[in-house]
Amino acid sequence: MGSIAYGITKEIFAGLQLNADLFSTAHTRRQTMAVNYYPPCTESKFSYGLRPHSDLGSITIVMQDEVKGLQIKRRGDWIDVIPRKDAFVVMIGDQIEILTNGRYRSIEHRVITNKIVPRISVACFYAPTEDDVIEPLQKFVSKGCPVLYKGSKFGDYLNHGFSKPLNGKSSLMYCAIN
Ligand SMILES: O=C(O)CCC(=O)C(=O)O
Numbered sequence: 305m306g307s308i309a310y311g312i313t314k315e316i317f318a319g320l321q322l323n324a325d326l327f328s329t330a331h332t333r334r335q336t337m338a339v340n341y342y343p344p345c346t347e348s349k350f351s352y353g354l355r356p357h358s359d360l361g362s363i364t365i366v367m368q369d370e371v372k373g374l375q376i377k378r379r380g381d382w383i384d385v386i387p388r389k390d391a392f393v394v395m396i397g398d399q400i401e402i403l404t405n406g407r408y409r410s411i412e413h414r415v416i417t418n419k420i421v422p423r424i425s426v427a428c429f430y431a432p433t434e435d436d437v438i439e440p441l442q443k444f445v446s447k448g449c450p451v452l453y454k455g456s457k458f459g460d461y462l463n464h465g466f467s468k469p470l471n472g473k474s475s476l477m478y479c480a481i482n
């Protein structure tokens with residue numbers, strides 16, 4: 305999975321005319337994994353498996369089983385990410401939004417539980433190491449596009465993000481300027 309993450313980030317960074325090798329190596333150094341089990345919830349029409357959030361790292365690759373539940377927010381609407389046997393889900397995390405000064409935005413997502421059956425997913429998270437300082441690259445800063453984030457050590461960003469309840473894209477407030 306690590307080499308898939310490296311390959312995907314390489315394409316992302318090459319598309320931004322950055323040193324694809326260097327950046328993809330830096331942004332996939334820290335690799336962690338979560339196995340999520342969402343029990344069915346019969347109690348109400350709507351219940352969260354995971355509240356809305358963006359992932360704190362650089363990219364996330366998710367394997368879903370056949371049960372629907374993951375949704376992304378697009379232009380204010382929640383859209384189902386339909387599970388496919390032949391596909392993983394790739395999501396951009398906050399570190400790429402910070403690095404590109406908002407050119408590529410991290411995706412807000414959430415998980416809704418199923419009323420009848422459980423759902424299982426495996427999320428693989430790729431990020432810089434905890435000592436790396438991530439800040440907007442100069443090439444994404446201009447008069448029309450002022451710097452949006454201050455640099456922060458990824459370890460500090462992570463600790464701060466984990467210390468707060470999941471709440472949309474509020475994790476970015478940690479380093480947002482004004
Ligand atoms: O269960 C999923 O499909 C997504 C999990 C997720 O967003 C996460 O672990 O951060």
Ligand SMILES: [Fe+2]
Nearest residue numbers: 357358359413
């Ligand atoms: Fe997530």
